[in-house]
Amino acid sequence: MQELINKDLFSLAILNWIDKIADQGIFATDTELIIRSWNLWLERQTGKLSKEMIGKKLFEVYPELSVKNMSTYYMEALKGQVTVLSQRFHKYLIPIKLSKSEAFFEHMQQNVKIAPLVDDDKIVGTITVIQDITERLLRELELKKEKDEWEMTFNALPDLIAIIDKDYRMLKINKAMAEKLGISQERAKGLYCYEYVHRNKFQPELCPHRRTILEGKTFTEEIYEENLGGYYLISTSPIYDEKGLIRGSVHIAHDITKRKLAEEKLKESEEIFRDFLENAHELIQSVNESGRFLYVNKRWKEVLGYTDEEIKHLTLKDILKPESYENCIKKFEETKSGKVLENVEAIFITKYGDEIIAEGNISPQIKNGKFICTRAIFRDISIHKRIEETLRALSVLDALTGLYNRRGFAAIARQQLELAIRMKRNAIMFFIDIDGMKWINDNLGHSEGDNALIDTANILKQTFRTSDVIGRIGGDEFVVFAMNIGKDNAKILFKRLNQNVNNLNKLKKRPYKLSLSTGFTDIDIGHPPTLEEMIRKADNIMYEQKKKKKIQRIN
Amino acid sequence: MIIDDRQKDAITEVINIAFGRAADSLSQITGQRVLLEVPKISILPISQLVEALSEYVKGELVTIHQIFTGTVSGDAMLLLDYQSALELNNLLSEETLKIERITGSARDILTEVGNIILNACLGTFSNLLHFKILFSVPRLQLSELDTMMNSIVIGQEEIRYAMVVTAKFRVKDNEVGGYMIIVLGVASLDVLINAIDKLG
Numbered sequence: 001m002q003e004l005i006n007k008d009l010f011s012l013a014i015l016n017w018i019d020k021i022a023d024q025g026i027f028a029t030d031t032e033l034i035i036r037s038w039n040l041w042l043e044r045q046t047g048k049l050s051k052e053m054i055g056k057k058l059f060e061v062y063p064e065l066s067v068k069n070m071s072t073y074y075m076e077a078l079k080g081q082v083t084v085l086s087q088r089f090h091k092y093l094i095p096i097k098l099s100k101s102e103a104f105f106e107h108m109q110q111n112v113k114i115a116p117l118v119d120d121d122k123i124v125g126t127i128t129v130i131q132d133i134t135e136r137l138l139r140e141l142e143l144k145k146e147k148d149e150w151e152m153t154f155n156a157l158p159d160l161i162a163i164i165d166k167d168y169r170m171l172k173i174n175k176a177m178a179e180k181l182g183i184s185q186e187r188a189k190g191l192y193c194y195e196y197v198h199r200n201k202f203q204p205e206l207c208p209h210r211r212t213i214l215e216g217k218t219f220t221e222e223i224y225e226e227n228l229g230g231y232y233l234i235s236t237s238p239i240y241d242e243k244g245l246i247r248g249s250v251h252i253a254h255d256i257t258k259r260k261l262a263e264e265k266l267k268e269s270e271e272i273f274r275d276f277l278e279n280a281h282e283l284i285q286s287v288n289e290s291g292r293f294l295y296v297n298k299r300w301k302e303v304l305g306y307t308d309e310e311i312k313h314l315t316l317k318d319i320l321k322p323e324s325y326e327n328c329i330k331k332f333e334e335t336k337s338g339k340v341l342e343n344v345e346a347i348f349i350t351k352y353g354d355e356i357i358a359e360g361n362i363s364p365q366i367k368n369g370k371f372i373c374t375r376a377i378f379r380d381i382s383i384h385k386r387i388e389e390t391l392r393a394l395s396v397l398d399a400l401t402g403l404y405n406r407r408g409f410a411a412i413a414r415q416q417l418e419l420a421i422r423m424k425r426n427a428i429m430f431f432i433d434i435d436g437m438k439w440i441n442d443n444l445g446h447s448e449g450d451n452a453l454i455d456t457a458n459i460l461k462q463t464f465r466t467s468d469v470i471g472r473i474g475g476d477e478f479v480v481f482a483m484n485i486g487k488d489n490a491k492i493l494f495k496r497l498n499q500n501v502n503n504l505n506k507l508k509k510r511p512y513k514l515s516l517s518t519g520f521t522d523i524d525i526g527h528p529p530t531l532e533e534m535i536r537k538a539d540n541i542m543y544e545q546k547k548k549k550k551i552q553r554i555n
Numbered sequence: 556m557i558i559d560d561r562q563k564d565a566i567t568e569v570i571n572i573a574f575g576r577a578a579d580s581l582s583q584i585t586g587q588r589v590l591l592e593v594p595k596i597s598i599l600p601i602s603q604l605v606e607a608l609s610e611y612v613k614g615e616l617v618t619i620h621q622i623f624t625g626t627v628s629g630d631a632m633l634l635l636d637y638q639s640a641l642e643l644n645n646l647l648s649e650e651t652l653k654i655e656r657i658t659g660s661a662r663d664i665l666t667e668v669g670n671i672i673l674n675a676c677l678g679t680f681s682n683l684l685h686f687k688i689l690f691s692v693p694r695l696q697l698s699e700l701d702t703m704m705n706s707i708v709i710g711q712e713e714i715r716y717a718m719v720v721t722a723k724f725r726v727k728d729n730e731v732g733g734y735m736i737i738v739l740g741v742a743s744l745d746v747l748i749n750a751i752d753k754l755g
Contacts (some may be wrong), residue, residue, distance in 0.1 A: 076674070076678075080625070080677075080687065080688060080689045080690060081674050081678060081690050082621070082670070082674075082690040082691065082693065083670060083674070083694050084666050084667045084670040084692065084693055085667060086663035086664050086667040087660070087663060087666045088647070088658075088660060088663060088665065088667075089667065112665055113692050115690075115692060116689060116690075118689060123689075132657070133663075136659055137660065140659060140660055190638075214636070310662075378736060
């Protein structure tokens, strides 16, 4: 029917028909604006029956129409013009009160058309069509409310949001974005984002928007945008039109400048740290639970000669000398409980079979109570070791006891022996051995063994004269070369020695009783012996004594 | 169909006055000064209409048609591109938040605005030439240009030629711009030219 009203000019012929079935209010007047027709819809809505209305003047029934200046439109209609009155400006023509309980509006909201009524090409009156749009308006208001809320949210978000069409034009930007760009939200409309936001003549190759448009998926990208003053995490998601075609994308740019700067700082300090590790002169490694290498530094690779690829297949076992392996693994296991070990010595075997003696510290990395790896810093002490050995070889003193070692003893005692022979003086070679040394070492440990050696050395120093040459020539074997004494004096000396041993044992400082076996020999002037012969002889005599002691103990 | 320069000038003058009144109406509604360009008049075969109009407008259009019959008959149109239609609607709404789609209410507003402008234009036109013209109810159409052109109905005449009058208007300080177009059928053109000759 709407079409019919639109298409044809009104005529009396269709009026009767419209009168009955219309779902809109329709009334007609003559040229005097006296009501000539009042349809069913109007009867229902106004409560005024057509028989009451017909014959009455429109402006007398509804005087408010004069107030609203409606007469102009009716005059125009009588001249042949059509007038459309939209609710927006005029609200309503015929006042129809709505029931209070449901009413947002006091009156029914109306769109109105006022047109000339034509019969046989002659204007015979006016016709007015009233459309009730109250419900539609309420729906629109509801939608608008939702939209306002959405808009408020859109503008309240601190992220920069832009809706961009397929041609890279900004359709809508939120407040945060407008403020960042320094333009109004209105002005941004239609501007090309690559021109205005990125200051580019063309859209960038890697633009996530482009990919979103092409693939219809959401993409995220971290970018640095000078024009926006920082780093942004941009995500673009497709938006579709009513037909389901991609219309553009919505961009959400989250400011990550702070995080990025912090990350960069961290990276920088990490780089410094890594550089420090990489270029350290020490061998640095971290090893996981199964002995595989998580990290080794440059120096490590240089010294051990392995490439990165080879290291992937290596375990701790592959780079340790078998003799060193057990000790190292033991230490490695110890660290798993959180222990930090210092001055651990290890012998590494390079790819080419060379031995590297290293010393270092091992510490575990434990996270949330769980073992992650051990970190070790080793120094290559091979050179030190070699020097140490050379020095040891050149040394004349025994490091543990401070007495002469075999080498020192031999040098000094040999000189004294020669002197004694030339001067035809007597001299005595004593041989002293600690009883049960093996037992002490095995049962009480090597440190107790060391104590026994030190105690013995001290007793020897106490017992003999300062001019006598005292040496430790083997594990628990001591020798003393004393000039200008005879066999008788030797016995006195032994007595003093035993006395000193007893004194020490009385102090009960040790978990064992120190016991020494001794033997001695003097010089036969007729057949002067060599130093070695004297030592061997004294040793044999000591051995005889030791045997006797054992037999006595058994008996 | 040929019209000489004198006739063309005379038509331009009549149209100018009519469009001037229409612009005045628009200015009253919007409360803004409305700038109007001098109307251009051309007589074209109907088949060339789309091409001729596409010079002025592109994309989706909002058109308010008012068909008129009487001494002369034709279709008077107010042509706005989509964006301008939105702007014009927003200009007339008191709302702070602007709409982005043409809603039902926006259609009503634009129809009334179109009606006022076209009535002003055609009313003046018929007054000046002492024509008796009857109007149909205006209708708003939302479509692409060619779809819109196909829907033009001019009385019952078979249309071969049409006089196209275009006048661009701009609402000052706003992006709103559009065209008013009157398409007349051949028979009406004859009547119009005769009437103008009589005026002269």
